[in-house]
Amino acid sequence: MSETHDEIRDGVLERFTRTAVAPEQEKTFPVGPDSAKALGYDAGEIDSLPRAVTESFCGVGNPIGLGEPQPGDTVLDLGSGAGLDSILAARKVGPTGKVIGVDMTEAMIDKARRNAGSVGLDNVEFVHSGADAIPMEDASVDVVISNGVLNLCPDKPKVLREAFRVLRPGGRLQMADILLHDDVTPEEVAEKGTWSD
Numbered sequence: 001m002s003e004t005h006d007e008i009r010d011g012v013l014e015r016f017t018r019t020a021v022a023p024e025q026e027k028t029f030p031v032g033p034d035s036a037k038a039l040g041y042d043a044g045e046i047d048s049l050p051r052a053v054t055e056s057f058c059g060v061g062n063p064i065g066l067g068e069p070q071p072g073d074t075v076l077d078l079g080s081g082a083g084l085d086s087i088l089a090a091r092k093v094g095p096t097g098k099v100i101g102v103d104m105t106e107a108m109i110d111k112a113r114r115n116a117g118s119v120g121l122d123n124v125e126f127v128h129s130g131a132d133a134i135p136m137e138d139a140s141v142d143v144v145i146s147n148g149v150l151n152l153c154p155d156k157p158k159v160l161r162e163a164f165r166v167l168r169p170g171g172r173l174q175m176a177d178i179l180l181h182d183d184v185t186p187e188e189v190a191e192k193g194t195w196s197d
């Protein structure tokens, strides 16, 4: 039986609250600094960050690696988790730019705020919100990054419409995510477990 949107949301909230507060308990998908390094993040930069910044990283790729944000850019990190990508982007956009991380899991937002403070950044802020109703103006963002989030959103067209609404003309959407290939059977899909696994 398929899950309702509310059930999916509750499962995602429970899963990522746990990933924020007890990342060491996560056994079903890669989490933390070693995963970031395996996905192509600069190992020296990952090792230089406080453990709290990297331990709850649960991305599936390296969206900033698809195109570097430039000094002065406004970057939106959709589903920002504990803030690793937002922090790396904030370093790139510098004092004349800004980064806004949006996430629906309160424990992730709390941790991301602490993490940005711990590395002394004041050009990044974290906003508690769903990705399907981004609290930002139309055409106000140069780059939207997102890492491992769209696959968790039941209404993907709505999230993508929101991302394109806030992007300026000529802005970029840089996403890393999980795709389901046509040749995967329903049995294999079922084996993958629930939406939040």
Ligand SMILES: C[S@@+](CC[C@H](N)C(=O)[O-])C[C@H]1O[C@@H](n2cnc3c(N)ncnc32)[C@H](O)[C@@H]1O
Binding pocket: 012, 013, 016, 056, 057, 058, 059, 060, 078, 079, 080, 081, 082, 083, 084, 085, 102, 103, 104, 105, 108, 129, 130, 131, 132, 146, 147, 148, 149, 152, 153
């Ligand atoms: C796999 S984690 C990735 C976190 C972060 N991007 C990273 O790379 O570490 C997915 C994140 O997306 C958030 N998320 C999932 N669905 C969301 C939605 N509909 N709106 C906002 N955030 C969402 C979760 O709370 C979680 O923090």
